[in-house]
Amino acid sequence: MSVQTLNLPNIIIPEHPQWPVLSDQEKRHIKGRIAKKLKDQNAVLVAHYYTDPDLQALAEESGGCVADSLEMARFGAAQEAETLVVCGVRFMGETSKILNPEKRVIMPDLAATCSLDEGCPADLFSAFCDDHPDHTVVVYANTSAEVKARSDWVVTSGIALPIVKHLAEQGKKILWGPDRHLGSYVARVTGAEMLMWPGSCVVHEEFKAVALERIRRLHPEAAVLVHPESPENVIQQADVIGSTTALIRAVSDMDNKEFIVATDGGIFYKMQQMAPDKVLIEAPTAGEGATCVSCAHCPWMGMNALQNLEQVLDSGENEIMIDPAIREQAVIPIQRMLDFAAQHEIGMKDKGNA
Numbered sequence: 001m002s003v004q005t006l007n008l009p010n011i012i013i014p015e016h017p018q019w020p021v022l023s024d025q026e027k028r029h030i031k032g033r034i035a036k037k038l039k040d041q042n043a044v045l046v047a048h049y050y051t052d053p054d055l056q057a058l059a060e061e062s063g064g065c066v067a068d069s070l071e072m073a074r075f076g077a078a079q080e081a082e083t084l085v086v087c088g089v090r091f092m093g094e095t096s097k098i099l100n101p102e103k104r105v106i107m108p109d110l111a112a113t114c115s116l117d118e119g120c121p122a123d124l125f126s127a128f129c130d131d132h133p134d135h136t137v138v139v140y141a142n143t144s145a146e147v148k149a150r151s152d153w154v155v156t157s158g159i160a161l162p163i164v165k166h167l168a169e170q171g172k173k174i175l176w177g178p179d180r181h182l183g184s185y186v187a188r189v190t191g192a193e194m195l196m197w198p199g200s201c202v203v204h205e206e207f208k209a210v211a212l213e214r215i216r217r218l219h220p221e222a223a224v225l226v227h228p229e230s231p232e233n234v235i236q237q238a239d240v241i242g243s244t245t246a247l248i249r250a251v252s253d254m255d256n257k258e259f260i261v262a263t264d265g266g267i268f269y270k271m272q273q274m275a276p277d278k279v280l281i282e283a284p285t286a287g288e289g290a291t292c293v294s295c296a297h298c299p300w301m302g303m304n305a306l307q308n309l310e311q312v313l314d315s316g317e318n319e320i321m322i323d324p325a326i327r328e329q330a331v332i333p334i335q336r337m338l339d340f341a342a343q344h345e346i347g348m349k350d351k352g353n354a
């Protein structure tokens with residue numbers, strides 16, 4: 001089976017959810033109620049940087065964490081809490097459950113998926129791997145538990161480069177899935193021989209190189225920060241390419257006053273918090289000939305809100321369940337990644353700081 005003959009599903013991109021606007025007072029009340037419910041249920045909130053700023057703030061205020069996907073995976077295991085409430089997309093909840101099978105893992109909306117996960121069905125991916133048995137299978141964390149179970153290594157954007165470099169140094173050929181942009185970037189940097197699954201992130205794929213060039217001319221002093229799920233011609237214009245954590249760090253560490261940011265707009269909350277004096281400019285998703293669908297805002301991340309977070313704490317619904325046989329296989333490549341991260345001190349950070 002070759003990449004060209006793969007019959008991949010059409011991905012249906014949902015409308016960005018429109019949540020009722022809450023007044024400051026209503027927000028304070030709902031946040032107070034949620035914080036109490038978390039405490040009563042011995043639960044902790046784990047949120048991604050792309051989620052609504054109110055959720056990120058609540059996670060920090062209530063002793064949870066706001067993080068990238070590598071740190072989200074690591075955080076749960078270090079908690080005494082019996083329940084992990086994951087605000088993010090489904091693969092993040094699944095990874096938490098795989099690593100913490102004894103804990104209850106719930107999410108505000110189990111339909112919060114990811115175009116990379118949707119575009120990489122386990123049966124097709126597995127058949128593709130079977131056809132290339134001489135390759136080491138490295139999958140991005142943005143995949144289902146079943147796809148992870150078929151892999152040798154799981155990586156996040158924060159650790160993909162050193163792991164692939166390590167494998168390439170051992171002369172391994174790599175079958176990479178599912179994000180072709182991240183995969184191509186990793187192949188360019190490491191020189192690894194990589195067979196690529198043709199997936200992409202519908203949010204990052206919309207950043208436009210020509211319009212970005214124009215904005216850079218208007219802000220010649222600005223540093224350009226790009227998440228590596230973006231297309232190559234956007235990555236080529238970056239001063240910093242990295243995980244959400246790396247991009248947030250760049251805003252506080254670099255001397256520049258202005259930053260053009262090519263990733264989901266949810267990240268601006270943390271960037272602004274870490275460096276309130278810096279000016280943040282959204283990288284363009286529109287421009288000549290552009291058809292902006294997600295407009296730098298992941299519609300699945302948008303399915304997390306204070307309202308359905310409170311509902312799920314009341315109902316106890318939306319628990320993540322993983323087939324024990326799949327879990328047993330999937331935990332191996334995830335743990336391999338975490339062991340590698342610990343050994344090389346990658347992505348270690350203080351809680352709440354990028």
Ligand code: 13P
Nearest residue numbers: 068069070156157243244
């Ligand atoms: P990070 O691991 O960099 O947070 O990325 C997760 C993600 O889904 C980016 O689109």
Ligand code: SF4
Nearest residue numbers: 089114115201203298
């Ligand atoms: Fe998936 Fe892209 Fe959304 Fe990240 S931003 S969760 S990669 S669809």
